[in-house]
Amino acid sequence: MKKTTTVTTNSPTTSKTKNKVGTALKPKVFTKRYVQIFSRHPSHNELRRKILSPVRTCMRFGSHTEKPDKYEVEINLASRIDNSANKLLMKRMFTKAGVKTAAWVDPSECTAASGKTVANEVAKLEFPIIAKHIFGSKNRGNTKIDTPEQLTAWLKGKTLTNYIFEKFHNFNREYRLHVTPEGYFYACRKMLKNETPDDKRWYRNDDNSIWVTEFTPIRDSKQLIIGESATDNPGFDRPVNWKEIAAECVKALNAVGLDFGACDVRVQASKDSKGKVRPTADFIIIEINSAPGLGTLGVIKYKEMIPKLRNYKLNKK
Numbered sequence: 001m002k003k004t005t006t007v008t009t010n011s012p013t014t015s016k017t018k019n020k021v022g023t024a025l026k027p028k029v030f031t032k033r034y035v036q037i038f039s040r041h042p043s044h045n046e047l048r049r050k051i052l053s054p055v056r057t058c059m060r061f062g063s064h065t066e067k068p069d070k071y072e073v074e075i076n077l078a079s080r081i082d083n084s085a086n087k088l089l090m091k092r093m094f095t096k097a098g099v100k101t102a103a104w105v106d107p108s109e110c111t112a113a114s115g116k117t118v119a120n121e122v123a124k125l126e127f128p129i130i131a132k133h134i135f136g137s138k139n140r141g142n143t144k145i146d147t148p149e150q151l152t153a154w155l156k157g158k159t160l161t162n163y164i165f166e167k168f169h170n171f172n173r174e175y176r177l178h179v180t181p182e183g184y185f186y187a188c189r190k191m192l193k194n195e196t197p198d199d200k201r202w203y204r205n206d207d208n209s210i211w212v213t214e215f216t217p218i219r220d221s222k223q224l225i226i227g228e229s230a231t232d233n234p235g236f237d238r239p240v241n242w243k244e245i246a247a248e249c250v251k252a253l254n255a256v257g258l259d260f261g262a263c264d265v266r267v268q269a270s271k272d273s274k275g276k277v278r279p280t281a282d283f284i285i286i287e288i289n290s291a292p293g294l295g296t297l298g299v300i301k302y303k304e305m306i307p308k309l310r311n312y313k314l315n316k317k
Contacts, residue, residue: 032052033052033053033054033055033056034048034049034050034051034052034053035047035051035052035053035057035058035059035306035310036056036057036058036059036071037058037059037061038058038059038060038061038063038065039060039061039062039063039291040062040063041061041062041291041293043293043294043295043298043299044061044294046294046299047059047299047302047303047306050303051303051306051307053073053307053310055072055073055310055314056070056071056072056073057071057072057073057074057075057310058070058071058073058074058075059075059076059306060074060075060076060077060078060081060290061076061290061291061292062081062085062289062290062291063078063081063291064078064081064082065078066078072314073310073313073314075259075260075306075309075310075313076258076259076260076290077257077259080256080257080258080290081290083256083257083258084256084258084261084287084288084289084290085135085289085290086134086135087132087133087134087135087136087164087287088106088108088134088164089256090256090287090288091104091106091164092106093255093256093257094252094255094256094285096255097251097252097254097255098251099248099251099252099255099285100248100283100284100285101252101284101285101286102166102167102168102169102284102286103125103166103167104125104164104165104166104167105118105121105122105124105125105164105165105166106164107160107161107163107164107165108161109121110160118155118160118165119148119151119152119155121165122151122165123148123151125165125166125167126167127145127146127147127148127151127168128144128145128146128168129144129145129151129165129166129167129168130142130143130144130145130165130166130167130168131143131145131154131163131164131165132163132164132165132166133162133163134162134163134164135162137289138205138206138207139203139205142203144168144202144203168202169266169282169284170202171266171267171268171269171282171283171284172268172269173189173237173239173266173267173268173269173270173281174189174190174204174264174265174266174267174286175187175188175189175190175239175245175264175265175267176188176189176190176262176263176264176265176292177245177246177249177262177263177265178260178261178262178263178292178298178301178302178305179246179249179250179253179260179261179262179263180250180253180259180260180305180308180309180312181250181253181254181259181312182308182312183246183250184246184249184250185301185304185305186214186297186298186301186302186305187213187214187236188211188212188213188214189211189212189214189235189236189237190204190205190209190210190211190212191204191209191210191211191212191235192204192208192209193208193209193210196208196209206293211295212233212235212236213228213233213236213297214228214232214233214236214238215228215229215230215231215232215233215236216228216229216231216232216233217229217297224296225296225297225300226300227297227300228297228300228301237270239267239270239281239283240270240278240279240280240281241280241281241283245265245267245283248265248283248285249263249265249285249288252285252288253288256288258288258290259309259313260290260305260309261288261289261290261292262288262289262290262292263285263287263288264285264286264287264288264289265283265284265285265286266283266284266286267281267282267283268281268282268283269281
């Protein structure tokens with residue numbers, strides 16, 4: 001029997017074999033094509049080779065991988081990733097687009113020629129303020145500063161162009177809305193753990209918070225999450241102006257030029273200090289990012305969203 005060797009062509013869907021004398025045999029056709037996931041986050045592994053696509057499609061979770069000629073649909077262009085990864089670029093774009101975000105100071109504008117100093121401009125925001133590293137994440141590189149004296153001490157030895165400064169809003173609710181240009185498709189509330197110490201209660205991340213989904217999860221006989229019900233999750237405490245908040249998150253997404261993103265929002269309490277229900281709730285967009293970590297339900301929601309977003313982009317061509 002003649003031995004054969006396999007030679008793969010540039011096409012992602014076919015390969016050819018040749019026998020020993022070089023005669024081409026019938027091409028093998030691969031009928032399955034998956035959305036290519038570009039990410040370093042381990043939670044996104046559950047999306048790899050799981051989502052079939054009729055056209056060559058890639059999706060970037062914070063990745064700068066450039067392969068434009070290979071794909072007919074690119075979800076989150078590599079050139080747009082830094083627009084959210086870099087907080088300075090993000091805030092500039094938020095400001096230009098009129099996104100509802102915290103008042104802030106750009107240290108690069110505080111020059112001798114302008115007559116501005118960082119200390120004076122930050123003080124105009126009113127304390128407390130937050131110093132944010134432009135490439136920080138999960139609150140790493142961020143500092144809450146409560147007084148002018150603390151600011152003076154903090155400024156010493158810092159490369160200020162690595163930071164931005166924001167007014168701190170002490171709103172007691174924080175949400176993450178996962179959005180596309182067509183709206184939000186998944187949302188969670190970040191709730192502080194009871195044991196979180198006072199000096200760590202001004203921010204929310206995986207270390208000091210739990211995630212409460214908008215709707216009650218559906219579980220199988222083994223108590224594994226397999227979906228989401230239509231029943232509101234009581235702990236979610238949806239703000240009365242939820243539609244306005246969701247629309248502002250889409251506005252933030254469009255401002256930075258992403259196709260999808262996870263938008264973090266701080267929202268005022270539903271009741272005032274006298275226990276009276278507010279007719280609306282003030283809020284600010286904190287940031288939007290292109291590489292959110294995903295839990296079990298998040299993976300399920302993304303598997304539902306990705307084909308819809310691919311089709312949306314195809315129809316926009």
